[in-house]
Amino acid sequence: VIGSGLGGLSCAALLAKEGLDVLVLEQHYEAGGCAHNFCYGLDGKPVSRARVQKEDLEAWHFEAGPSLYSGLSQERSPNPLKHVFQMIGEEPTWVTYANDDATAWGAFVPEAPDGYRMPTGAAGFEEVLERCGGPTAKEDWRRLSEALLPLAEGVMGLPSVAIRNDPGALITLVGRYVGPISQILSTGRAGRLAKPFSELMDEVNVTDDFLRNWMDLLCFLLQGMNSEGTLTAVMAYMIDDFYRGPGTLDFPIGGSGGIVDALTRGITKHGGSLQLSTPVKEILVENGRAVGVKAGANGKLTIRARKAVVSNADVWTTSKLVPRGAHQGFDEETDKLWAGDVKQCKSFMHVHVGIDEKFVPDDAPPQWTIVDRWDEDGIDVAGNVIVVSMASKLDPGLAPRGKHVIHAYTAGNEPWSVWEGLDPKSPEYKELKDERAECLWRAIEKVIPDARKHAEISMVGSPQTHAFYNGRDRGTYGPAIRAGKDTYPSQVTPLPGLYRCGDSTNPGIGVPPVAASGAIAAFSLLSIPAHWRNLDLVKM
Incomplete structure (x- = not known):
């Protein structure tokens, strides 16, 4: 391998x-x-x-x-990684979070530039729609959820680990999971699973700008493209898992x-x-x-x-x-x-930081996401979407005693063309790293003021870093495969x-x-x- x-x-x-x-x-x-x-x-x-x-x-x-x-x-989950763990009899110890105010996912969006906490689950998302959406947001969400529910029930019962690349799939997939397949077919929307999620939103008349933008964001975080390029099957799985029930996020020790x-x-x-x-x-x-x-x-x-x-x-x-x-x-x-x-998705900028816990507010979330703008040029404009993780809030063993580690990264929106041909040992390369990492420092300092000044250790990674250490061609996030095309x-x-x-x-x-x-x-x-x-x- x-x-x-x-x-x-x-x-x-x-x-x-x-x-x-x-x-x-x-x-x-x-x-x-x-x-x-x-x-x-x-x-x-x-x-x-x-x-x-x-x-x-x-x-x-x-x-x-x-x-x-x-x-x-x-124990029961639609996640294929969980299925692999079950089959091999090994897995990490998990910490659950994001289902209370103390560990809720932080979000900074144009409608709420000062940020808010978003507990996972149905109730948490409705609070977000109430705060950031327009007058039709909650009703649009209800229609979208109702259209997704029967599809999700089928998808959630159909493990992708049952697939194989030979005619034996008729036995391991079709033969073994007749019920979920029948459930999907009975919806009359089975063909939608392999089509863009944006088409389903159009079909059920989702018009609220915030809701559509938020769905674009989720698609982008999942697969590097907006709702026009993401399969409905992917979103049926994610939305059911993340938003319908009480909802939690998991983190491995x-x-x-x-x-x-x-x-x-x-x-x-x-x-x-x-x-x-x-x-x-x-x-x-x-x-x-x-x-x-x-x-x-x-x-x-x-x-x-x-x-x-x-x-x-x-x-x-x-x-x-x-x-x-x-x-x-x-x-x-x-x-x-x-x-x-x-086609290729874009790459990443990374900032890794180590900092004393005394500079981190007690109520800082373990994860937060920043969207600078809902841009007409697309969600993947460079530096627009940033994810910040402070993993040591969930597993203190990831940092020295009394310290925290922070990882901020641009979510697959950094172009390779800016970096191509640069000598990584040159002053120009270092200057460009500092320049392109500025948005990441601002994202960290949304929650931790003056983090840059107080950092005990910090490193900046570029698409060249991503390409070198991870063996990724041009530092790419992966193939830009557009749903339905x-x-x-x-x-x-x-x-x-x-x-x-x-x-x-x-x-x-x-x-x-x-x-x-x-x-x-x-x-x-x-x-x-x-x-x-x-x-x-x-x-x-």
Whole structure:
């Protein structure tokens, strides 16, 4: 398995559980891909998580990627990552939050520039609509909810981990989950699931500007595009999970690293292994089939695969690993990819901060989001949407005693073109980082005044940082696959023996989809009986 993102780790853990000899190769010195944690010691120098854990060192634990999770603490859940945990018998310890005033999600939007707290659940969202929406907002929301409810009930009962990329899906998906499929078909709106969410809002006459803007924001945070580019199926799942019931958010002890550790245990306890600091330079192809990889800093380490190679790298990076001319069908797919048939989402700016708790207000939320403006040019205007996470409010062990860690990032709206060709050691690069990070500091200081002045440690990451450490082509968030117009690449490639998973493949971007993609890749390599046995462990 090339890459240790959540998709690759999910795939590897399921394959190892079923007795396959599994090796995960990761170019970074930390596992997790875009979801990795990295640590700095009290001396301000980087230190590996492995050493911090082994020696029980005090350290700053920073998250490189996702910080918002839901549907993971309860036993019965539609979240594919939860299903992977259930199948491998490993998972982190969860903290639940956002269901009370003390831990409610903070939001700063044009209608409420001074911010407000938004508890999850139906009641919390209605309060937001009352405060920020127009006279039709609540009625528009009621109609939208009623249209989504029957679709959501079907989607929530249909685990994406039941999918496989062969005719066996008729057994594991259609045959096993007849009830939820019938529920979806009975709505008369089944075709809507694969169409843009904006079309459903149009159909039920959602006219309130704030509600439509808020739905665009949620779509963007989930998959990097607005409601015109996001599948109704994705929003049916998210809205049901997040807004209909009492609602909670979940956070893993250990941060995203806790998720990575659980998936890694699922690999190693069955004899699989994870090798860090081992970049893959080439996928070996013999007689028209992928048979292994060349790895290591100089590419001289040859590792042969008895069954398959699974790439968790993005599709652009994967395409560069297969030698040109090794397989005609793969070359043709690559030509389409680089011709722009698959567009890219933008990238990120990051600011990581360590600060003494005395400078953090007692009522500061663990998470807050800032929308500068509902721009006519789109929600993804550079620096417009920013997410801030203070993970140590939920897990104090992520920071030294009496301290907090903060991660602020622009949500997939930073263009690569601004950074392309810059020397990361040049003064121009540092100046540009400081300039482009200014909006992130302002977002942090919405809640923590003078955070910049009081920071004990701070780092700025750019799209180049994202590309270098996470192996992302041009630092991209992932493919910009527009609902109803394009489809995500499959886990099966034109090259026999080469599979793929992660946010470049179906079902797309985000933590739940990438876990599902890893499971789909694994089960496409396993027998139908093995797949069925694992589905017996999934609780919906």
